[in-house]
């Protein structure tokens with residue numbers, strides 16, 4: 001008999017109040033946490049590591065980790081947009097300003 005054990009990630013949604021995803025504009029970004037569970041037969045038994053909460057958009061399935069635009073960390077691959085309303089910068093791929101919701 002084989003025991004199938006291992007550590008598996010388990011995604012938990014921490015709130016029921018979605019925020020607007022700046023990438024797709026849908027209010028489907030939930031505070032999410034990915035915990036690591038020790039699993040036996042694919043059933044999570046013991047939480048071995050608690051993850052850090054982050055925003056995950058369920059519309060476009062991407063983590064919304066770009067609310068604070070990077071301070072030009074030599075990342076030339078991404079373009080920055082400047083909000084016309086609040087003048088702050090954000091990821092150029094976003095359709096909405098993550099700071100104030102102004103349409104980009």
Ligand SMILES: [Zn+2]
Nearest residue numbers: 021024057060
């Ligand atoms: Zn989205």
Ligand SMILES: [Zn+2]
Nearest residue numbers: 083086097100
């Ligand atoms: Zn703004």
